[in-house]
Amino acid sequence: xxxxxPITLNPAASRDAQLxxxxxxxxxxxxxSDAEGPLADExxxxxxxxxxxxxxxxxxxxxxxxxxxxxxxxxLAGHIDTVPVIDNFPPRWLEPGDPLIREDIAxxxxxxxxxxxxxxxxxxxxxxxxxxxxxxxxxxxxxTTPKVDLTYVFYDHEEVAAEKNGLRKVVEAxxxxxxxxxxxxxxxxxxxIEGGCNGTIRFDVVTHGVAAHSARAWMGENAIHKAAGILxxxxxxxxxxxxxxxxxxxxxxxxxxxxxxKGTNVIPDECRVHVNYRFAPDKxxxxxxxxxxxxxxxxxxxxxxxVATGGVFEGYGIEMKDESPSARPGLAAPLAQDLVRLVRExxxxxxxxxxxxxxxxxxxxLGIPAVNLGAGDPLLAHKHDEQVPESDLSALADxxxxxxx
Amino acid sequence: xxxxxPITLNPAASRDAQLxxxxxxxxxxxxxSDAEGPLADExxxxxxxxxxxxxxxxxxxxxxxxxxxxxxxxxLAGHIDTVPVIDNFPPRWLEPGDPLIREDIAxxxxxxxxxxxxxxxxxxxxxxxxxxxxxxxxxxxxxTTPKVDLTYVFYDHEEVAAEKNGLRKVVEAxxxxxxxxxxxxxxxxxxxIEGGCNGTIRFDVVTHGVAAHSARAWMGENAIHKAAGILxxxxxxxxxxxxxxxxxxxxxxxxxxxxxxKGTNVIPDECRVHVNYRFAPDKxxxxxxxxxxxxxxxxxxxxxxxVATGGVFEGYGIEMKDESPSARPGLAAPLAQDLVRLVRExxxxxxxxxxxxxxxxxxxxLGIPAVNLGAGDPLLAHKHDEQVPESDLSALADxxxxxxx
Numbered sequence: 082x083x084x085x086x087p088i089t090l091n092p093a094a095s096r097d098a099q100l101x102x103x104x105x106x107x108x109x110x111x112x113x114s115d116a117e118g119p120l121a122d123e124x125x126x127x128x129x130x131x132x133x134x135x136x137x138x139x140x141x142x143x144x145x146x147x148x149x150x151x152x153x154x155x156x157l158a159g160h161i162d163t164v165p166v167i168d169n170f171p172p173r174w175l176e177p178g179d180p181l182i183r184e185d186i187a188x189x190x191x192x193x194x195x196x197x198x199x200x201x202x203x204x205x206x207x208x209x210x211x212x213x214x215x216x217x218x219x220x221x222x223x224x225t226t227p228k229v230d231l232t233y234v235f236y237d238h239e240e241v242a243a244e245k246n247g248l249r250k251v252v253e254a255x256x257x258x259x260x261x262x263x264x265x266x267x268x269x270x271x272x273x274i275e276g277g278c279n280g281t282i283r284f285d286v287v288t289h290g291v292a293a294h295s296a297r298a299w300m301g302e303n304a305i306h307k308a309a310g311i312l313x314x315x316x317x318x319x320x321x322x323x324x325x326x327x328x329x330x331x332x333x334x335x336x337x338x339x340x341x342x343k344g345t346n347v348i349p350d351e352c353r354v355h356v357n358y359r360f361a362p363d364k365x366x367x368x369x370x371x372x373x374x375x376x377x378x379x380x381x382x383x384x385x386x387x388v389a390t391g392g393v394f395e396g397y398g399i400e401m402k403d404e405s406p407s408a409r410p411g412l413a414a415p416l417a418q419d420l421v422r423l424v425r426e427x428x429x430x431x432x433x434x435x436x437x438x439x440x441x442x443x444x445x446x447l448g449i450p451a452v453n454l455g456a457g458d459p460l461l462a463h464k465h466d467e468q469v470p471e472s473d474l475s476a477l478a479d480x481x482x483x484x485x486x
Numbered sequence: 487x488x489x490x491x492p493i494t495l496n497p498a499a500s501r502d503a504q505l506x507x508x509x510x511x512x513x514x515x516x517x518x519s520d521a522e523g524p525l526a527d528e529x530x531x532x533x534x535x536x537x538x539x540x541x542x543x544x545x546x547x548x549x550x551x552x553x554x555x556x557x558x559x560x561x562l563a564g565h566i567d568t569v570p571v572i573d574n575f576p577p578r579w580l581e582p583g584d585p586l587i588r589e590d591i592a593x594x595x596x597x598x599x600x601x602x603x604x605x606x607x608x609x610x611x612x613x614x615x616x617x618x619x620x621x622x623x624x625x626x627x628x629x630t631t632p633k634v635d636l637t638y639v640f641y642d643h644e645e646v647a648a649e650k651n652g653l654r655k656v657v658e659a660x661x662x663x664x665x666x667x668x669x670x671x672x673x674x675x676x677x678x679i680e681g682g683c684n685g686t687i688r689f690d691v692v693t694h695g696v697a698a699h700s701a702r703a704w705m706g707e708n709a710i711h712k713a714a715g716i717l718x719x720x721x722x723x724x725x726x727x728x729x730x731x732x733x734x735x736x737x738x739x740x741x742x743x744x745x746x747x748k749g750t751n752v753i754p755d756e757c758r759v760h761v762n763y764r765f766a767p768d769k770x771x772x773x774x775x776x777x778x779x780x781x782x783x784x785x786x787x788x789x790x791x792x793v794a795t796g797g798v799f800e801g802y803g804i805e806m807k808d809e810s811p812s813a814r815p816g817l818a819a820p821l822a823q824d825l826v827r828l829v830r831e832x833x834x835x836x837x838x839x840x841x842x843x844x845x846x847x848x849x850x851x852l853g854i855p856a857v858n859l860g861a862g863d864p865l866l867a868h869k870h871d872e873q874v875p876e877s878d879l880s881a882l883a884d885x886x887x888x889x890x891x
Binding site for chain 2: 279281283294295296297298299303305306308309312313315316320331333335336337338339340341342344345346347348349352354355357359402403436437438
């Protein structure tokens with residue numbers, strides 16, 4: 082048993098002190114992936130002490146909802162696990178001038194305290210702000226009543242394999258818990274908006290030949306030589322940049338693995354080129370596949386090799402290996418437009434497209450537009466010297482309060 | 487200890503009976519590679535009983551020489567090991583009509599006994615003829631005095647890795663034992679001449695790139711895509727057929743292996759294409775390498791990657807992996823011309839080029855022209871139903887006696 086303290090909020094303290102205190106408390110509870118239990122326990126207990134919240138738990142994922150009878154609902158989600166610690170636990174507040182403060186942070190935030198340690202940016206700073214909002218947006222006064230109902234999701238196992246992901250699990254087990262018109266995941270973005278994401282498919286493109294001894298090569302058919310056509314098509318392909326809802330999504334088509342041959346003196350009878358297509362959210366999975374192999378090739382995960390009937394690899398063998406749909410940024414809705422405008426006013430930043438596949442796509446698959454928006458510098462995530470300046474907490478809280486209330 | 491009988495020759499029997507008896511005796515002595523000792527022992531003892539021979543042994547290789555004071559010397563060589571047995575040891579004489587006789591052999595040799603079992607064609611039939619010649623060409627009468635001195639080599643470990651090869655070892659340890667103007671290896675050729683051999687070099691052609699996450703492919707450089715140029719050059723290459731000393735050598739240039747990539751979502755930073763060039767004996771090793779990578783690329787076995795300065799793969803990285811020189815057929819010398827004429831008269835067959843690398847190339851490297859010429863069908867070598875019709879022995883003996891005496 083880890084001996085943890087209950088998470089508390091001092092009602093007499095200033096807002097900034099409350100935010101810093103919440104962050105300190107949750108960073109002091111060790112929560113590397115697979116060890117989220119104690120932090121999930123204290124998070125659940127803290128939320129249950131707020132009478133305006135309905136709190137539910139699945140595994141180490143805690144879901145808390147308001148029920149103010151609003152027409153719309155917004156989901157605020159944050160993972161509570163961290164990557165493994167590297168001598169950066171427990172956390173420490175660094176006073177101005179401390180040599181552990183990174184130069185870039187010291188320059189941007191002189192005379193400011195910095196919280197150093199595992200999880201500072203990825204993503205306990207955002208978690209602390211969400212806990213603050215969960216406790217204080219209680220519907221008791223106009224200043225503490227949001228324009229929308231809110232669902233807070235604190236989930237486990239984001240930093241490891243997708244099959245362990247707590248958000249995925251709660252969505253599958255309790256889809257009714259995760260409903261709303263818009264979602265924010267508090268991944269570090271320096272309070273900018275990063276929206277949607279490219280989809281990705283991976284498949285083998287296969288050539289076949291006839292084996293023979295390489296001293297009698299004319300008795301065989303060289304499958305590796307045939308793969309020249311595959312690589313030539315990859316080189317001829319011009320990846321597009323596609324604008325979706327105002328964001329630019331850069332596509333990519335790449336061989337990531339190649340293998341072929343049975344021995345140094347054997348004409349190879351098979352060659353496999355593993356191809357990864359990253360496609361913009363203007364395309365469905367089916368559309369992306371059609372562009373690669375034709376609409377009716379019939380290649381599906383686990384059903385073996387099929388001949389591409391069209392697309393880039395027409396005529397070659399195709400074996401599907403992996404697929405994940407794209408997610409539109411969902412910035413067209415009025416709620417989202419308000420957020421974009423607020424972020425532009427306060428930070429001068431335009432929304433950016435997310436390139437890799439992230440948890441926002443899970444919401445997108447549920448039909449819930451979602452973006453990443455969180456405190457802290459994303460470049461410090463997973464770093465040994467992960468740290469966040471104290472004012473990042475209030476910057477995020479200000480932004481969300483201005484949007485929500 | 488294997489309990490073997492001494493090899494004997496009945497002076498009262500007919501020549502054909504003597505040949506059949508010798509083959510039976512040596513096939514009854516198990517001699518799969520690594521177990522040649524007993525057969526080497528009996529071969530050595532048999533040869534030592536011939537007073538006109540000087541017999542020497544290195545490992546399980548036995549070398550026996552005449553010293554008739556002739557101006558020229560011919561080497562007759564045969565390996566005594568076999569590939570592993572597959573229910574085809576000990577050997578059996580099959581009478582005409584026996585269902586174990588292959589149809590093709592029964593058709594070509596009706597009413598003839600067939601010796602069935604491991605080593606029948608590869609190559610104890612030829613070994614038996616050589617033992618017969620070693621015992622009977624004794625220099626005592628004009629009919630038993632060859633026009634040349636003879637050196638008989640019975641060697642071990644031909645059917646396994648080259649580093650174990652007994653012919654290679656005796657050539658390295660005792661170069662003075664293996665001298666002559668011409669050599670015949672009795673590999674099965676149906677008594678045809680197969681001469682010289684292509685050389686072979688193997689090398690990796692390497693491309694380099696820059697690794698990156700495949701969601702941000704433009705941050706990297708795809709080494710597999712770059713390999714398109716290597717495969718295109720292979721496809722553009724037109725392998726030649728080169729006539730050397732009247733024989734046609736068909737060349738070949740092939741990728742036999744390809745590999746590249748570090749993970750399904752990583753832009754690959756290296757791709758290796760393993761290439762095998764089989765070149766005709768009009769080219770030295772250096773000339774063959776120059777055609778692939780330029781004369782001054784500097785790539786040698788074990789010295790890592792160099793840039794090809796010319797040739798087919800100019801501009802790519804090259805790492806040498808293996809090299810073996812070609813061997814000219816050496817059919818220009820009068821001795822060889824006599825043999826070619828005799829084979830043509832008796833079998834109607836013209837000499838053929840050897841395509842793979844064989845032990846004749848070892849003699850070629852010593853400056854001794856060499857060909858394969860032996861009893862039995864080469865297509866039956868290593869087969870479960872390996873067998874040889876009795877008359878193949880006298881056909882080979884007739885041919886060699888007509889040439890030598």
